[in-house]
Amino acid sequence: MPEGHTIHRLASDYAARFSGTAPRVTSPQGKFSDAADLLDKSVLTATEAHGKHLFLRFRDTDWVHIHLGLFGKVTFGDAPAPPPTDTVRLRLADDTSYVDLRGPTACALITPDEKRAIHDRLGPDPLRDDADPDAVYRRVSRSRTTIAALLMDQKVIAGVGNVYRAEVLFRHGIDPYRAGKDVTPAEWRAIWADLVELMREGVRNNRIDTVRPEHMPEAMGRPPRVDDHGGEVYVYRRANLPCHICGGEIRTAGLAARNLFWCPACQRA
DNA sequence: AGCTCATGGCGAG
DNA sequence: TCGCCCTGAGCTG
Numbered sequence: 475m476p477e478g479h480t481i482h483r484l485a486s487d488y489a490a491r492f493s494g495t496a497p498r499v500t501s502p503q504g505k506f507s508d509a510a511d512l513l514d515k516s517v518l519t520a521t522e523a524h525g526k527h528l529f530l531r532f533r534d535t536d537w538v539h540i541h542l543g544l545f546g547k548v549t550f551g552d553a554p555a556p557p558p559t560d561t562v563r564l565r566l567a568d569d570t571s572y573v574d575l576r577g578p579t580a581c582a583l584i585t586p587d588e589k590r591a592i593h594d595r596l597g598p599d600p601l602r603d604d605a606d607p608d609a610v611y612r613r614v615s616r617s618r619t620t621i622a623a624l625l626m627d628q629k630v631i632a633g634v635g636n637v638y639r640a641e642v643l644f645r646h647g648i649d650p651y652r653a654g655k656d657v658t659p660a661e662w663r664a665i666w667a668d669l670v671e672l673m674r675e676g677v678r679n680n681r682i683d684t685v686r687p688e689h690m691p692e693a694m695g696r697p698p699r700v701d702d703h704g705g706e707v708y709v710y711r712r713a714n715l716p717c718h719i720c721g722g723e724i725r726t727a728g729l730a731a732r733n734l735f736w737c738p739a740c741q742r743a
Numbered sequence: 744a745g746c747t748c749a750t751g752g753c754g755a756g
Numbered sequence: 757t758c759g760c761c762c763t764g765a766g767c768t769g
Contacts, residue, residue, distance in 0.1 A: 477750050526751070544751045545763040561763065577763040579752065628752085635750045682750080703750070710750085731757080732751090 476542040478525050478633020479676030482601045484548055485523040486677070488530060488566075491550060491573060492518045497566040499532075502558035509538070509583040510564065518566070525599050525632025527592055537589050538564075543579030596632040600669040601677065607666040614654040614662060621657055622650035623730055634669065637703075637710045638676075640735045641684040642668055644708045649743040650729070650736050681705040689718045709735040 496517045501510040513532045520531035528540040542548075555572035558565055564575040575581060584592075597613075598605035610631050614624050624630050625639040634642075643650050646665055648657065657665075676682050682705040687693060690706065696716075703711065708718055713726035713735060722739040 480750080542751080543762060544749060545761090546751090547763075563762095579762060626751095637750050733749095 477635035479673045482523040483677045485521040489521040491571040497568040502562040539584045541580035546578040597630045599632040611662045617654035640710045649741045
């Protein structure tokens with residue numbers, strides 16, 4: 475699940491359930507026990523997301539840094555909390571709610587300096603008000619690296635993952651192997667605006683939908699699609715299936731240890 | 744029971 | 757570029 479929209483949604487959901495309360499903090503799995511003891515029954519005062527990084531603040535300056543990685547999952551529920559399974563890294567629980575974190579790449583108590591360092595090594599996030607798309611373009615437009623790789627580089631732009639990358643390149647008719655320097659200013663402005671819109675909708679719906687209504691399979695006279703990752707998409711994990719627009723075959727290839735998906739007919743070099 | 748794969752990212756070589 | 761870390765679902769037997 476975890477691209478940037480998921481993390482922003484989690485920041486908001488953690489806040490909605492626990493902001494201003496002093497929950498029990500535990501680490502049934504044990505790997506976060508020492509920090510959990512320090513934080514137990516202290517007030518959750520803020521939550522924040524930057525790209526795929528989630529931050530929970532307890533008291534004044536006690537920040538918990540969470541990164542879900544590829545496998546991390548968060549589940550919310552109403553009290554009473556069930557007995558935790560042995561993979562729960564972090565549980566918050568109060569009289570009304572509980573939330574379990576499993577399988578994160580990172581879950582650590584950090585200092586404000588360490589938090590600043592994390593922000594400093596992340597690029598602008600389309601879901602944050604402080605993001606500057608021109609700063610991203612300055613970097614993209616000077617690079618011989620492919621636009622597909624640049625979009626996944628969190629130092630360049632934070633929060634885009636494998637699904638948004640594939641989908642936004644399709645929506646703008648851009649071949650994933652095109653070099654960053656060959657993306658025009660107009661194309662970049664359109665890509666950025668689209669990411670802001672798509673990812674905001676992703677936060678609202680808690681899933682990734684990218685297919686315009688007029689291209690939905692039903693509207694195109696094709697059978698409705700049942701998709702195992704949730705959202706309605708043009709190319710992501712649709713290798714060898716017909717393109718929603720031109721009917722040609724969607725292709726897949728490896729790029730930097732991830733699977734890339736695109737329509738060679740619709741996306742121009 | 745064991746294998747593969749997944750919306751991520753790090754460090755070693 | 758590879759191996760590795762984290763978990764769980766969906767296969768295959």
